[in-house]
Amino acid sequence: xxxxxxxxxxxxxxxxxxxxxxxNLTIYPFPNIFTLIVAALLKKExxxxxxxxxxxxxxxxxxxxxxxxxxxxxxxxxHSTNLSxxxxxxFVDMARKLKKHTYIVFTxxxxxxxxxxxx
Numbered sequence: 001x002x003x004x005x006x007x008x009x010x011x012x013x014x015x016x017x018x019x020x021x022x023x024n025l026t027i028y029p030f031p032n033i034f035t036l037i038v039a040a041l042l043k044k045e046x047x048x049x050x051x052x053x054x055x056x057x058x059x060x061x062x063x064x065x066x067x068x069x070x071x072x073x074x075x076x077x078x079h080s081t082n083l084s085x086x087x088x089x090x091f092v093d094m095a096r097k098l099k100k101h102t103y104i105v106f107t108x109x110x111x112x113x114x115x116x117x118x119x
Contacts, residue, residue, distance in 0.1 A: 004073040008091035017083035
């Protein structure tokens with residue numbers, strides 16, 4: 001089974017947001033350690049794991065759509081923070097149109113505090 005962890009790009013065109021804790025409006029040039037821990041554990045168990053930090057790579061909507069069309073993952077996981085929540089939900093709407101049969105899983109502070117917003 002293939003699982004892709006995605007840090008969605010900034011689709012709003014407004015200020016970017018830090019994706020680890022979601023406490024400020026900036027992007028730090030390092031990957032999300034919480035996501036990487038889960039990805040490493042799944043890889044150790046034999047899953048095929050992919051990590052795409054589209055936020056830090058400054059991907060635009062066209063680039064993420066091209067990736068999603070080619071990606072053969074069974075699951076897409078998104079770490080969402082309170083500041084990135086609106087952007088992440090826009091991304092999911094976009095991804096679901098392209099990946100109808102792919103499960104989408106949320107982790108992070110935003111879905112933990114407000115799970116009903118992500119269901």
